[in-house]
Amino acid sequence: MTIYLLPGVGCDRRLFSRVELPGHEVKVLEWPPFPKGCTLEKLAETMRPGIDATKPHVLAGVSMGGMVAQELALLTKPKKVILISTWTGPKEWPWHVHVAKFLHLSWVIGSFTMRATWPLKRILGKRPRDIDRLLWDMAEQQGADKIRRGLEAVLRWKGSRWQGPSVRIQGDADHVIPSRFPVDHLVHGGPHIMILTKATEIARLIETELRD
DSSP, X not given: OEEEEEOOTTOOGGGGTTOOOTTSEEEEOOOXXXXXXXXXXXXXXXXXXXXXXXXXXXXXXXXXXHHHHHHHHHHHOOXXXXXXXXXXXXXXXXXXXXXXXXXXXXXXXXXXXXXXXXXXXXXXXXXXXXXXXXXXXHHHHHOHHHHHHHHHHHHHOOXXXXXXXXXXXXXTTOSSSOOOSOOSEEETTOOTTHHHHTHHHHHHHHHHHHHO
């Protein structure tokens, strides 16, 4: 079984650097360029060639990666989609995300504001200095424009149309995507970046789903 991993916006393959899944073929999909006005559906179409749909596979995504995974699933028909710290559509948004969309607040994301407000990113969850450094390095490499366009694509998304097997892994300490919906595995103390801070537990849950 091949498992394809999709990182969150502003992240790359290093987001999964602490997740070990021995015995499985693991491939991390990297983000393509985000053109102005891009959508999650178009991103999925662009990333589609990176998946060998002729072989049994599973898609797993974190945050925006989970949303794109649901769009990819329509194209590749995986055995299962594993959703980590993510939404299935606007119906799960907290009120402040609806406000952000209405006011088009994503425009404020730029190189200066990204750097100036980085200390406020504690909303992602408490983390040691090495993880904080990793998150910043990934965000800086991806760039403010790409992060802004990714968030705009999320806010334009109308929601998942995938009706196949899926499983949700969510942290109860996620302040970015609060757990206000049914989940299959609730991780105690899991912040939005639990894929890094609780990697061993997340890997165990993924392994359980791969066996099932």
